[in-house]
Amino acid sequence: MRLGLRIIVLIKQVPDIEKVRFDVETGRIDRSSAPAETNPFDLHALEAGLQIKEKLGGSVTVISMSPRQAESSLKDALARGADRAILLTDTRLAGADTIATAKALAAAIRKLGEFDLILCGEKTVDGDTGQVGPEVAELLGIPHAAYVCEIREITHEWIKVVSDMGDKYLYELKLPALLTVTRELNSPRLPTLKDLLRAKRSQVEVWTADDLSEYVPLDQLGFQGSKTRVVKVVIPSTEHRRGIMLRGDEAVEKIGMIILSEVLGK
Amino acid sequence: MREKIVRELESIVGAEWVVSAEEAVEGYLYDETPIPVRPEASSDVIVVKPGSAEEVSRILVLANKHGVPVFPRGGGTGLAGACIPTVSGIILSLERMNKIIVDVDNLMAEAEAGATLRDLIDAADKAGLSFPLHPGDEGAQIGGLIACNAGGARAIKTGVMRSCIKGLELVLPTGEIIRLGGKVLKNNVGYDLMHLVIGSEGTLGIITRAWIRLQPRSAASATIVIPFERREDALKIVPEIFRRGIIPLAVEYVERVLVERVGSNLGLKWPCTSAEYQLIVILSENSEDALLGALESLLELCNSSGALEPVVAETRKEQDEILRIRSEIYSILKPDMVDILDVSVPPASLIDLIRTVNELEIRYRVYMPVYGHAGDGNLHIHLMKWDGWTKEKYDELRDAIYAKAIELGGTITGEHGIGFIRRKYLERVLDRRTIELMRAIKRIFDPNNIINPDKVFP
Numbered sequence: 001m002r003l004g005l006r007i008i009v010l011i012k013q014v015p016d017i018e019k020v021r022f023d024v025e026t027g028r029i030d031r032s033s034a035p036a037e038t039n040p041f042d043l044h045a046l047e048a049g050l051q052i053k054e055k056l057g058g059s060v061t062v063i064s065m066s067p068r069q070a071e072s073s074l075k076d077a078l079a080r081g082a083d084r085a086i087l088l089t090d091t092r093l094a095g096a097d098t099i100a101t102a103k104a105l106a107a108a109i110r111k112l113g114e115f116d117l118i119l120c121g122e123k124t125v126d127g128d129t130g131q132v133g134p135e136v137a138e139l140l141g142i143p144h145a146a147y148v149c150e151i152r153e154i155t156h157e158w159i160k161v162v163s164d165m166g167d168k169y170l171y172e173l174k175l176p177a178l179l180t181v182t183r184e185l186n187s188p189r190l191p192t193l194k195d196l197l198r199a200k201r202s203q204v205e206v207w208t209a210d211d212l213s214e215y216v217p218l219d220q221l222g223f224q225g226s227k228t229r230v231v232k233v234v235i236p237s238t239e240h241r242r243g244i245m246l247r248g249d250e251a252v253e254k255i256g257m258i259i260l261s262e263v264l265g266k
Numbered sequence: 267m268r269e270k271i272v273r274e275l276e277s278i279v280g281a282e283w284v285v286s287a288e289e290a291v292e293g294y295l296y297d298e299t300p301i302p303v304r305p306e307a308s309s310d311v312i313v314v315k316p317g318s319a320e321e322v323s324r325i326l327v328l329a330n331k332h333g334v335p336v337f338p339r340g341g342g343t344g345l346a347g348a349c350i351p352t353v354s355g356i357i358l359s360l361e362r363m364n365k366i367i368v369d370v371d372n373l374m375a376e377a378e379a380g381a382t383l384r385d386l387i388d389a390a391d392k393a394g395l396s397f398p399l400h401p402g403d404e405g406a407q408i409g410g411l412i413a414c415n416a417g418g419a420r421a422i423k424t425g426v427m428r429s430c431i432k433g434l435e436l437v438l439p440t441g442e443i444i445r446l447g448g449k450v451l452k453n454n455v456g457y458d459l460m461h462l463v464i465g466s467e468g469t470l471g472i473i474t475r476a477w478i479r480l481q482p483r484s485a486a487s488a489t490i491v492i493p494f495e496r497r498e499d500a501l502k503i504v505p506e507i508f509r510r511g512i513i514p515l516a517v518e519y520v521e522r523v524l525v526e527r528v529g530s531n532l533g534l535k536w537p538c539t540s541a542e543y544q545l546i547v548i549l550s551e552n553s554e555d556a557l558l559g560a561l562e563s564l565l566e567l568c569n570s571s572g573a574l575e576p577v578v579a580e581t582r583k584e585q586d587e588i589l590r591i592r593s594e595i596y597s598i599l600k601p602d603m604v605d606i607l608d609v610s611v612p613p614a615s616l617i618d619l620i621r622t623v624n625e626l627e628i629r630y631r632v633y634m635p636v637y638g639h640a641g642d643g644n645l646h647i648h649l650m651k652w653d654g655w656t657k658e659k660y661d662e663l664r665d666a667i668y669a670k671a672i673e674l675g676g677t678i679t680g681e682h683g684i685g686f687i688r689r690k691y692l693e694r695v696l697d698r699r700t701i702e703l704m705r706a707i708k709r710i711f712d713p714n715n716i717i718n719p720d721k722v723f724p
Contacts, residue, residue, distance in 0.1 A: 016582055037581045076580065187535035190577040190584060193490055193565050200558060245282075 004057025005116040005156065005175075007049040010105055010133070011042040011062055011077060013070035014126040022235060038073040041121025043080075043188040045181050049119050050081045050189070052154055059083045061112065065093055065104050071204050079191035079199035086112075092209040095223030098127070102135035103225065107215035108207060109140060117159065118178040122147050130180065137178035144178040145171045149185055268312070271332060275314045275356070278324045283362070285313040294357050297344040298403070298596075302604045302651075303687045304347045305720075310354035311337075317362045319435055319443050319474040326472070327441040329356060329716050336439075336717050338468040340410025341382060343403040345606060346685025348414060348467045352720040360409050363474060368393040374432065374449050375478045379409025386478070395480040398424045398515070401681075402593070409473045415465030417681030419516040419592070420548070422641040424481070426681065428464045433477035436463055439470070439712035449477050462707070467683050468718040470711045484550040486557040487515070489585040492568055492576040493522075493541035497624060497636070500543040501616040503571045504640045507547070508613075510567060512560050516548040517641030518592055524635055528594045534587050540574045545640060546592060548585070595637050596646075604649040604660055605687075609671035610680025613643035622670040623647055630663060644680035668694065689724045 019034035049060045062077040064070050065088040074085035086108065093104055109115060118137070123130035130146065137144035150162035156175070163169045164182060173179075191199070209218050219225060246254050268286075275284045285291055288309055295307035316322045329336045335355035342349060351357055360380035366389040367376045373395060377386055384404040390397045401416030410416075412434070417426040424430065433447035446460035447453055463470050494500040504517055522542050529536040538544055547564065551557040561578070568576050579585045596606065611619050620636070627634055632652050638645040647667060649660055668678045668691060678691050692701060705723060708715075 019582070035582070037583075040581075040583060043581075188584075190491075190537040190579050193561060193568070193576040193578045196578050196580075197558075197562060197565060247282075 004059070005052060005154075006058055006114060007053060007060045008109055008112065008115050008118045009042070009046045009049045009060060009062045009077070009082065010118065010120045010136070011046065011064045011073060012039045012121075012124050013037065013064065013066050013073040014039045014124055017125040036069060036072070038076055039121050039124045039126075041123060041125070041181065041183065043121075044183055044185050045119040045121050045179075046077055046080060046082065047186045047188040048151060048179075048181055049117070051186065052117065052151075053081075056154065056156065058116070061086065063088065063105060063108055065089070065096070065101060065108075067094075074204045075199045075202065076191070076196075078202060078204070079196040080189060081191075081195070085204040087204050087206050088208075088212070089206060090208040090210075091222075092218060092224075093222045095226065096221065097226035097228040098129050098131040099135055099227055100221050100223075100225040102132050102139055103216050104209075104212060104221050105132070106136050106139035107212040109136070110215045111207075111212065116156070116175045118142075118176070120178070120180045122180045122182050133178060133180035140176075140178070142176050142178055143173045144180070145173060146180045147182050148179045149182045151179075151185070267332070268310075271328070271334060271356070272312055274328055275312060275325065278328070279314055279316050279321050283315040283317070285315075291357070294339060294342070294359060295351065297342045297347065297349050298600075299345055299347040299350070299685075299687060300600060300603045300605055305350055305352050305686050307350045308352065308354045311351045311357050312355075313357045313359055315359050315362050319437055322358065322437045322472050322474055323441045323443055325356065325358060326437060326439060326716065330440060330714050333714060334716070335719050336472075338409070338413070338472050338718060340379070340407035340413070341403065341405045343406040344410065344414060344685060345608070345682040346414075346467075346679070347687050348683055348685035348718070348721055349410070350686060352686065358472065360407060360472075360474070364407075368395065368480070369449065370395065372449050373480045373482070375480055376449075376475065377408045377478055378475050379407060379412075379473050381408050382406065383408070383411065390480050393480075394483065396483045397430075397478070398481050399427065399430060400516075400589075401427060408476055408478070410468075412464055412473050412476055413466060413468045414683050415681070417639065417642065417644065419518055419589070419639055421639065422517060423513055423515050423550070428461065430479045431460070431464055431476055432479055434460050434463060434473055435475035436470075437472040437474055439714070439717040443474075447477065451479075465683070467685060467722055469708055469722050471717065485552050486554045487548065487550040487580075487585065488557060488561060489579045489588050490547045490549070490561070490564060490576050491538040491578075491588065492545045492547065493538050493574040494543045494545070494572065495541050495574070497543045497620045498617050499572045500545050501620050501640055503567060503573070504545070504616060505614045506567055506571065507564070507641075510563050512549070512563055512567075514547045514560075514641065515550040516546065516639070518546040518548075518638070519640040519645065520544050520546060520592060520595070520637045521635060524595050524599070524637060525591050528591045528598050531598060532591065532594065534591060536591060537579065537584070537588065538577050546588060548589070592637075595635075599635060599648055599650070602651050604651055604655075605664065606682070607647045607649070607664065607667055608644065608679045608682040609647065609667060609676060610642065610644040611671055611674045611676030613641065615674040615676065616640060616643055616645065618674055619645065619670060619676070623667065626663060626666055630659075639680070642680065643676070684722045686721055689722065692722070692724050 016034040021030045021033035060082045061084040062082045120133035148161045149164040152160040337351040339349045339359045363378035363380040400420045401418030525536045635648045
């Protein structure tokens with residue numbers, strides 16, 4: 001008799017993307033310009049984990065690889081109902097690209113021991129790659145489904161999901177498996193005030209690179225282990241539609257000019 | 267005559283800023299007042315859109331010369347019919363005058379009257395500051411917000427519109443341009459005409475520019491939804507919140523049946539499903555620690571006062587969604603609404619007011635949706651389209667609620683104003699001599715009764 005599912009949710013703290021300022025010159029995000037919060041997609045992953053736990057029993061463990069400040073996002077996850085929160089934080093993990101991030105997360109998951117289901121948001125709103133989740137699945141050698149917008153059925157052995165890849169696909173995956181989820185999957189719950197205050201007073205577990213050394217060579221982590229480099233960041237300029245008010249004869253003349261310049265331009 | 271006035275107006279503002287075709291003026295005739303109580307607008311109007319205080323002045327001189335009424339118009343978001351042209355005349359729309367300059371060192375915005383609330387919020391945000399109030403629809407314009415002394419949800423900490431205004435540029439009904447106050451915070455010279463104009467609902471002059479006090483952004487905020495089994499329980503704890511030293515940005519009362527309906531219309535889920543009657547408390551503090559302290563104190567209060575399990579939103583998106591749902595309740599009720607009441611009582615008397623509402627519901631066998639600014643003692647009680655109800659019956663119910671509010675030391679309108687629709691009740695709240703003084707003031711400002719006639723006075 002199994003005792004419920006061991007669920008792991010991967011989360012990241014990101015700047016509030018609607019408020020944050022971007023330095024076009026240096027290609028850097030000015031993190032002081034906006035408050036940090038949990039990547040919105042990850043809240044849907046957490047909600048999915050909590051709903052499955054409520055249905056089948058088990059536990060939800062949240063992991064984040066981040067600077068120390070991301071503790072607040074982990075505490076938020078505890079407040080919403082996660083059972084355990086682990087922060088991977090170490091300067092040796094900093095500057096990681098997607099593969100180096102995935103290696104650190106996969107190592108942490110191995111260290112945790114056996115698991116049944118890993119859930120992630122479809123992507124982060126700051127990096128926007130959508131790669132880390134599937135990479136973690138590959139490193140752990142388990143099946144994954146990306147862009148999951150519906151969980152049809154779940155048992156202790158398998159899960160049936162709808163993946164939205166433009167067209168919708170129905171997948172059945174054998175557990176353990178990894179899912180990346182979309183916003184359409186559910187509406188994340190708010191924590192109760194009581195749970196929020198309890199979580200704010202609690203401590204999250206902190207793991208460093210040394211805690212992972214048994215599971216991954218440390219030179220494969222962080223900046224050193226990254227195979228890609230950000231060389232340049234370009235923000236495409238946005239062209240807005242413009243309206244011009246024209247009246248009478250002036251209008252005829254002006255429209256003629258515009259048409260002519262278009263024709264001659266070509 | 268009409269043609270002559272159109273030509274003269276065109277010579278003041280330019281032909282493109284005078285609108286007189288019937289279908290083109292249609293969008294300028296009404297505001298958000300519920301249709302069953304709003305007056306019929308005259309469609310024999312000319313809309314004029316001045317670009318400066320000088321142009322406003324010349325328009326008013328012209329109106330005085332011909333004896334033509336002028337109806338000032340902002341964003342058209344009012345709920346008392348204050349901007350509706352009840353007779354033929356000129357609609358003066360300030361929409362072109364929409365510039366805002368922020369003086370960061372003095373925490374002051376200098377805004378033209380036609381700038382919208384959204385423009386002001388954005389301008390403050392861009393300057394790293396904030397405009398603390400949220401007086402309703404973000405399409406409302408600064409001139410209208412001031413003329414109607416708007417309130418809204420976030421008036422607890424900083425007060426209503428009046429308390430943010432430090433100066434006005436005003437065009438008098440007779441055309442003179444005057445300036446009252448400015449960026450100065452303390453000013454004791456003479457009678458305070460600025461505060462007389464604030465809340466005068468466009469009857470004493472045209473506000474063309476304002477100096478508005480801004481605030482630094484707060485460091486930490488949270489929105490808490492507290493559920494209760496009974497209306498009385500929800501409203502009873504409101505004074506307790508303040509007594510404990512918690513001064514929230516907003517304390518709003520809502521009913522679950524309403525917010526869930528709005529949520530499903532907007533594709534959002536209301537986050538608190540546990541009881542019918544709920545308070546939304548928005549906390550805004552200068553540090554995470556201060557926020558934590560306020561949250562702890564609030565939880566203690568909830569535990570000792572019969573509240574069910576409160577939930578709390580901390581991310582901006584989740585907080586915004588709650589406020590957005592709250593802000594849209596009026597829109598979903600409007601199609602089936604006869605009137606939105608705006609009674610305001612001393613906050614500790616809210617419980618007596620709501621008991622009367624409950625009794626009236628039983629006596630008349632109806633549900634009156636209630637929501638509003640519980641922290642300010644200002645509730646919106648709605649009269650809906652009920653089968654078989656006559657105007658007399660609605661009047662009877664409205665009268666009973668007004669009578670109770672007045673008995674409790676309250677008033678018939680906390681923020682929406684008298685406008686057109688509450689004129690007949692003015693004498694219920696104010697004594698004869700007070701109304702005489704007000705009429706005399708109106709005559710001094712506007713000897714020919716040119717600006718917004720038919721408003722405020724019965």
